[in-house]
Every structure is written in structure tokens, then in C-alpha cells.
Amino acid sequence: MAEKIEKWYPGEGKLTTGWAIIYVILVLGFVSACARLFLGLGATTNLSDAYPWGLWVSFDILAGVALAGGGFTMAAAIYIFNLKKFEPLLRPAKLSAFLGYMMFVVGLFFDLGQPWRIWHPLVMWNPHSVLFEVSWCVMLYTTVLSLDLFIIGLERYGKQSWIKFFRDIYLVLVVAGIMLSTLHQSSLGALFLLMPQKMSDLWASGAIGPLFFTSAVIGGMSVVTLESLISARVYKRKQELGILSDLGKGLGLVLLVYFAMKVTDLYARGVTVWVWDKAHFFFFVELFGTVALPALLLCFKEVRQSAKGLYWAAGLAAFGVVLNRFNVSLTSYGGYRQISYFPSFIEIIITLAMVALGIVIFDLGMKYLPIYKSELTVEH
Amino acid sequence: MSKAILIDTTKCIGCRACQVACKSWNDLKGGKATFSETWSNPRYLSSNQFTRIIFREISSPDGQLHWHFISRRCMHCHDPACASACPVGALIKMPEGPVVYDDGKCIGCRYCMMACPFQIPKFQWESAVPLVRKCTFCADRQAINLAPACVTTCPTGTLLFGDRPELLQEAHRRIGAQPGRYYPEVYGEKIAGGTSKLFLTAVSFEELGLTQAGFRTDLGNTPQGLRGREWMSKVPYVALAVGGLAVGLHYMNKRRAEVHAGERQEDENDG
Known part of the structure; x- marks a missing residue:
């Protein structure tokens, strides 16, 4: 896996359609990013005073971080709950988590009005601000994930003495990662505690913090499942169906817990649920289509033990997490704003380019780093 | 006053x-x-x-x-909700009354615009260096x-x-x-x-x-900002609780696995 590849582009053999599309998107994305930086937000996005937050906040930041929840979820399962059987899934989870957080950082860079001031929260503190806490946690957790990847890199180059040092302090990294993730995954939801009147009752909950945290666990587990299935196909490796069906059992359980939390919350707040309008449509799709349905699917052994079944269940669950973040940050304001918002071409292209870049980096990681090697796994 | x-x-x-x-x-x-x-x-x-x-x-x-x-x-x-929201403290309430904004601190995250219940802060969308x-x-x-x-x-x-x-x-x-x-x-x-x-x-x-x-x-x-501040006041305790639980569970589960393995070993020896 680590042999040198004498080609300017990653991928096997000749330039495939898939890679060609990725490169086109990357080039368009680069041009769009330059336009965004030099022309400003107003000229390149459809954001406005009525919609200060748009696609980049909903997808790159909120959804990206939630889907990157696999890093801390798998670390917790393996090191805290001692479920060693999931160990083969840890490294890919970390790689994808790292990419998710890079997406957050880069997405935020383009979204900020003054990106060159992205470091300000480091020295300018407002401990009252939830966003202040989120920015610190994300910075620290991205550092933890970078160290994780760094250790994997050290293994590739066989730096044993360094690896030993990191093995000795590894529990500190694991615990720090879990702590930071718990805090910022829930605090990203707590950002919306300040504006319940502007939001639709369907999502303006005082329990939005715990709900965000739980759905981040769902996002993480479903992405780890999808990642393992897809990379097994792409890199011609054996599918880890045994482990994945165990993980699917866990995912089903968390989905059930999340569904119960959502329903309890709606009932406790006395929200009018059975109405038909745009917001309710998205709400129904979210709650029934992407929480209840995958939970139900995963109840069946046949689904858990087939690649196709897991694709569907995990795919729906992951889509549900993304939909939830869009609903909280965009759909929720539909009844409140006179103006509607749809992202501009440049906003969409920059987001797609970040996904494409993530795929390229993931591919490089799979080729050059011992991501699926088990003999060098950090032991405890 | x-x-x-x-x-x-x-x-x-x-x-x-x-x-x-x-x-x-x-x-x-x-x-x-x-x-x-x-x-x-x-x-x-x-x-x-x-x-x-x-x-x-x-x-x-x-x-x-x-x-x-x-x-x-x-x-x-x-x-003000905006002052509670701002991650860098660019917005502050002066004791004399005004809520003022520091051009030099703002990073342009626009959380103040989301948070303000009266929809007041506005953004210089047309500028490449917006405030x-x-x-x-x-x-x-x-x-x-x-x-x-x-x-x-x-x-x-x-x-x-x-x-x-x-x-x-x-x-x-x-x-x-x-x-x-x-x-x-x-x-x-x-x-x-x-x-x-x-x-x-x-x-x-x-x-x-x-x-x-x-x-x-x-x-x-x-005040709207109170909800954020209440959340923030719990953060240190949540951090300690999660950290403590994680460390405790790690050692507990590890020990349990060891004991379990040891028992199995004994069983095999007995047999």
C-alpha cells in the first residue's frame, strides 16, 4: 500500500470519470475561493441581513462536525468501553474526523467576514459566548486529531521511540478528545438557545445541546460504517461485515434513544406536530425518514448483516443528521423571514470543492498511511 | 447613570x-x-x-x-444578546447606556445578527473587508x-x-x-x-x-443572552464529569477485561 506511485494524480490506472469530475470541481472551487476573498461575501454569496448564516454554516460547519463525530465515538467505544473488536475502524474514523474538522476550519475561513482574524478568539476572550467555547474546543480537538494522524505517520516511517512516547500519553489524547467533542458537539446546538423566538417550534428546544450531541454520535457511527463499506469496495479490501453489523446494532440503539429524546422533547414542549406546511414536511422527513426508519431497519438481523442493508440504514441516518442541521439553521427561520434563501453557485461550488478535497486527502491517506494496518495498532 | x-x-x-x-x-x-x-x-x-x-x-x-x-x-x-453571543467580545454594553462595537476585534462571524432579538446588527455585505x-x-x-x-x-x-x-x-x-x-x-x-x-x-x-x-x-x-450564559456556566462541570467518567470507565473496563481473561485462564488450568 505504501509503494511510491509515479503519477501526478491519485487513483488507480487511467484518469477515471470520477477523478476527472473531482479535479474540475477543485479548479472551479479554487477560482470561486479567490473570488470570495477578493470580491467579498455580498458579491459572491446569497447571504443577506435576513440570512446571515447560510449553506456554509449549515453544511461545512454544523453538518461537517456532526459527521466527523466518528473519531471520538470510536475512541470512546474502544478505549473507554473496552470494545476492542472495533479497533480496525478506529483509524479510518480518525482520518475522516480529521477531514471533517478541516472542512469546518476551511469552511469557517471562507464564511468569516474577516478570515485573517480567525485567530482572534485565542487572545480576545468572551467566556459568556457559546461560540467562543466552540471555537476553542474545535481548535484543541483539531490539534488532537492532527496528533493522531501524526502518530499514524510516524508508524509509516518507523520512528519507534517517538511512537512509544505517544503511546505513553495516548490515554490523555483519548480523554481530551472525548471531553472536547462532548462539549463542542452539544454547544454547536446551544448556539441556537439564544434565538428560540426566531425559530420554528419544531426545533427551538431548550434540549438542543443534548440532541446535537446524540445526533453527532449517530453521524459519526453512520459515517464510519459508510466509510468502511465504500473503501472496501474502492480499495478492493475485504468487507468487515462482522464488525459493521455489531456497530449497526449500536447505531440502531442510539437512533432509538435519539428518537425517544426528540419525541419526549416535542411532547414536553407541547409542539403542534400534525400540520402540513414546508417546515413540517422537512420535519417529518427528518424524524420519520431518517431517524425512525433506519432505527427500524437496523432491528432486522438481515439488514445488519448485509452490505446493502447497512448502506441504506447508515446512509439514511447520516443524511438525517445533515438534514437536521439544515433544518435547525435554515428551515427553522422560514416562517420568520420575508425573504427566502438559496445558496449561490459560488457557495455551492466552494462546498463541493471542500468535499472533493476531502476525498483526495482521504485517498492519499489510504495510500500512504497505515490506516488499515492492524499489526502496528497502538496498544493499551 | x-x-x-x-x-x-x-x-x-x-x-x-x-x-x-x-x-x-x-x-x-x-x-x-x-x-x-x-x-x-x-x-x-x-x-x-x-x-x-x-x-x-x-x-x-x-x-x-x-x-x-x-x-x-x-x-x-x-x-444585550449580541454581547453575550460575540465570541471575541467586540460588542459591549457601556455603563452609560450605549452598546458599542469594536471594529478591531470583530471576525465577521455574524452570530450577533443571528442572536439579536430585534434584528439590529447589519453587515457590510458589499465590502471585501466587512464589519x-x-x-x-x-x-x-x-x-x-x-x-x-x-x-x-x-x-x-x-x-x-x-x-x-x-x-x-x-x-x-x-x-x-x-x-x-x-x-x-x-x-x-x-x-x-x-x-x-x-x-x-x-x-x-x-x-x-x-x-x-x-x-x-x-x-x-x-434577556436572551442569559440562556447562553447559563449553558456556559455548566461547561466546566460537564468537562470535569465527562473527563472523570472517561478515565474511570477506561480503568474499570480494562480491569474487568483482565479479570475476565484471568478467570478464563484459571478455568483452562483447572480443566
């Missing part, structure tokens, strides 16, 4: 001199006026427009039409003992600048003296924890149809 402005909308004639004075003092570009279905002009506040008059035509129960002119600007809350803009309560004028530009220019005495407790007293005196003229509630006295802009109106804001246009009446009397 915290300053405030009492805005007696029943005295306003809709001349918009305040809009002009605000633009002059703050050196804001003039906008292009366009026709629309309302007399309000411009249609929205923006980074270039810190105050505007909303024109409302409401018919009273006896069928008579009445004009209402409502001055819209930053409320300068006692406990947030809103009414400053003429903090610069107040520093040299001048009243805000809008107050100075108002020809009808709609705007009254002074110490907040005294203005509140005056507001309630007016309501008491002419109960038929005023809706018996001072908007800004208690809402969202109280604001430095106090509104006297002829009818309620619900009746004016402005609850969705920046004068919400469903905000309650607790």
Missing part, C-alpha cells in the same frame, strides 16, 4: 429628520429612494442606515384611519456631553434623551395623564431584560403588526 431615549411615537410626524441627522453625524452614504407599497423609506435598516421610520396606517374600531410613525433603531439592551454596523447611541457625542444626533434634530419632541429612571417615570406620567392617547405599556421597560430605548405607542405593537419586524412582544422579560 445609564442614559436612555424616550420615543413618544404619538408625537412623531414622520418627517425623517432623525434619519438625515443620523446619516450626517455618522457619515453614511445616502441611499436611492424607490417607490414601494409603503411610505417607509428605506425599506430596511442596513450597514448604511442605522435608523428609519416605519409608517403604519391602522383603522381604529370606529373605522377611522390613523397614522403611526415608529422609529426603529438599536434598542441598546441592558443585557458589522448599527446605531451607536451616539456614544461619541455622549462622551462630549452632546445628546444623540437624532434627538437634537427632532422637531416635535418625539425623542427625549435623559437618565433612564427619570424617562420611565415621565413615560408612566404621560400614560397616566392621557390614558386614551397611549397604549398602557412602555415597550422597552421590561422586555428582554429592559432596553435603553423606551417606546410609547398609541396602540400595541401586535396591532401595529410589527412583531415580525423587529418589535417582538413574545420575548419575555429575561
Whole structure:
């Protein structure tokens, strides 16, 4: 896996359609990013005073971080709950988590009005601000994930003495990662505690913090499942169906817990649920289509033990997490704003380019780093 | 002493001199006026427009039409949601009353715009180096003992600048003296924890149809920022609890696995 590849582009053999599309998107994305930086937000996005937050906040930041929840979820399962059987899934989870957080950082860079001031929260503190806490946690957790990847890199180059040092302090990294993730995954939801009147009752909950945290666990587990299935196909490796069906059992359980939390919350707040309008449509799709349905699917052994079944269940669950973040940050304001918002071409292209870049980096990681090697796994 | 402005909308004639004075003092570009279905002009506040008059035509129960002119600007809350939201502390409430913004700190995240219950902070979208803009309560004028530009220019005495407790007293005196003229509630006295802009109106804001246009009446009397601060006050404990639990469970589960393995070993030895 680590042999040198004498080609300017990653991928096997000749330039495939898939890679060609990725490169086109990357080039368009680069041009769009330059336009965004030099022309400003107003000229390149459809954001406005009525919609200060748009696609980049909903997808790159909120959804990206939630889907990157696999890093801390798998670390917790393996090191805290001692479920060693999931160990083969840890490294890919970390790689994808790292990419998710890079997406957050880069997405935020383009979204900020003054990106060159992205470091300000480091020295300018407002401990009252939830966003202040989120920015610190994300910075620290991205550092933890970078160290994780760094250790994997050290293994590739066989730096044993360094690896030993990191093995000795590894529990500190694991615990720090879990702590930071718990805090910022829930605090990203707590950002919306300040504006319940502007939001639709369907999502303006005082329990939005715990709900965000739980759905981040769902996002993480479903992405780890999808990642393992897809990379097994792409890199011609054996599918880890045994482990994945165990993980699917866990995912089903968390989905059930999340569904119960959502329903309890709606009932406790006395929200009018059975109405038909745009917001309710998205709400129904979210709650029934992407929480209840995958939970139900995963109840069946046949689904858990087939690649196709897991694709569907995990795919729906992951889509549900993304939909939830869009609903909280965009759909929720539909009844409140006179103006509607749809992202501009440049906003969409920059987001797609970040996904494409993530795929390229993931591919490089799979080729050059011992991501699926088990003999060098950090032991405890 | 915290300053405030009492805005007696029943005295306003809709001349918009305040809009002009605000633009002059703050050196804001003039906008292009366009026709629309309302007399309000411009249609929205923006980074270039810190105050505007909303024109409302409401018919009273006896069928008579009445004009209402409502001055819209930053409320300068006692406990502003924007200041609680801002991650870098660019927005602060001065003890003298104004909620002011530090150009040098802002990173442009726009969380203040999301958080403000009155939809006040506006962004310089057209700029490549954008900042947030809103009414400053003429903090610069107040520093040299001048009243805000809008107050100075108002020809009808709609705007009254002074110490907040005294203005509140005056507001309630007016309501008491002419109960038929005023809706018996001072908007800004208690809402969202109280604001430095106090509104006297002829009818309620619900009746004016402005609850969705920046004068919400469903905000309650607790400041919006409190929810974020309550959350933040729990963060250290959650961090400690999660960290402690993680370490504890790690060793407990490890030990359990070891004991389990040991038992199995013994069983095998016995067998």
C-alpha cells in the first residue's frame, strides 16, 4: 500500500470519470475561493441581513462536525468501553474526523467576514459566548486529531521511540478528545438557545445541546460504517461485515434513544406536530425518514448483516443528521423571514470543492498511511 | 447613570429628520429612494442606515384611519444578546447606556445578527473587508456631553434623551395623564431584560403588526443572552464529569477485561 506511485494524480490506472469530475470541481472551487476573498461575501454569496448564516454554516460547519463525530465515538467505544473488536475502524474514523474538522476550519475561513482574524478568539476572550467555547474546543480537538494522524505517520516511517512516547500519553489524547467533542458537539446546538423566538417550534428546544450531541454520535457511527463499506469496495479490501453489523446494532440503539429524546422533547414542549406546511414536511422527513426508519431497519438481523442493508440504514441516518442541521439553521427561520434563501453557485461550488478535497486527502491517506494496518495498532 | 431615549411615537410626524441627522453625524452614504407599497423609506435598516421610520396606517374600531410613525433603531439592551453571543467580545454594553462595537476585534462571524432579538446588527455585505454596523447611541457625542444626533434634530419632541429612571417615570406620567392617547405599556421597560430605548405607542405593537419586524412582544422579560450564559456556566462541570467518567470507565473496563481473561485462564488450568 505504501509503494511510491509515479503519477501526478491519485487513483488507480487511467484518469477515471470520477477523478476527472473531482479535479474540475477543485479548479472551479479554487477560482470561486479567490473570488470570495477578493470580491467579498455580498458579491459572491446569497447571504443577506435576513440570512446571515447560510449553506456554509449549515453544511461545512454544523453538518461537517456532526459527521466527523466518528473519531471520538470510536475512541470512546474502544478505549473507554473496552470494545476492542472495533479497533480496525478506529483509524479510518480518525482520518475522516480529521477531514471533517478541516472542512469546518476551511469552511469557517471562507464564511468569516474577516478570515485573517480567525485567530482572534485565542487572545480576545468572551467566556459568556457559546461560540467562543466552540471555537476553542474545535481548535484543541483539531490539534488532537492532527496528533493522531501524526502518530499514524510516524508508524509509516518507523520512528519507534517517538511512537512509544505517544503511546505513553495516548490515554490523555483519548480523554481530551472525548471531553472536547462532548462539549463542542452539544454547544454547536446551544448556539441556537439564544434565538428560540426566531425559530420554528419544531426545533427551538431548550434540549438542543443534548440532541446535537446524540445526533453527532449517530453521524459519526453512520459515517464510519459508510466509510468502511465504500473503501472496501474502492480499495478492493475485504468487507468487515462482522464488525459493521455489531456497530449497526449500536447505531440502531442510539437512533432509538435519539428518537425517544426528540419525541419526549416535542411532547414536553407541547409542539403542534400534525400540520402540513414546508417546515413540517422537512420535519417529518427528518424524524420519520431518517431517524425512525433506519432505527427500524437496523432491528432486522438481515439488514445488519448485509452490505446493502447497512448502506441504506447508515446512509439514511447520516443524511438525517445533515438534514437536521439544515433544518435547525435554515428551515427553522422560514416562517420568520420575508425573504427566502438559496445558496449561490459560488457557495455551492466552494462546498463541493471542500468535499472533493476531502476525498483526495482521504485517498492519499489510504495510500500512504497505515490506516488499515492492524499489526502496528497502538496498544493499551 | 445609564442614559436612555424616550420615543413618544404619538408625537412623531414622520418627517425623517432623525434619519438625515443620523446619516450626517455618522457619515453614511445616502441611499436611492424607490417607490414601494409603503411610505417607509428605506425599506430596511442596513450597514448604511442605522435608523428609519416605519409608517403604519391602522383603522381604529370606529373605522377611522390613523397614522403611526415608529422609529426603529438599536434598542441598546441592558443585557444585550449580541454581547453575550460575540465570541471575541467586540460588542459591549457601556455603563452609560450605549452598546458599542469594536471594529478591531470583530471576525465577521455574524452570530450577533443571528442572536439579536430585534434584528439590529447589519453587515457590510458589499465590502471585501466587512464589519458589522448599527446605531451607536451616539456614544461619541455622549462622551462630549452632546445628546444623540437624532434627538437634537427632532422637531416635535418625539425623542427625549435623559437618565433612564427619570424617562420611565415621565413615560408612566404621560400614560397616566392621557390614558386614551397611549397604549398602557412602555415597550422597552421590561422586555428582554429592559432596553435603553423606551417606546410609547398609541396602540400595541401586535396591532401595529410589527412583531415580525423587529418589535417582538413574545420575548419575555429575561434577556436572551442569559440562556447562553447559563449553558456556559455548566461547561466546566460537564468537562470535569465527562473527563472523570472517561478515565474511570477506561480503568474499570480494562480491569474487568483482565479479570475476565484471568478467570478464563484459571478455568483452562483447572480443566
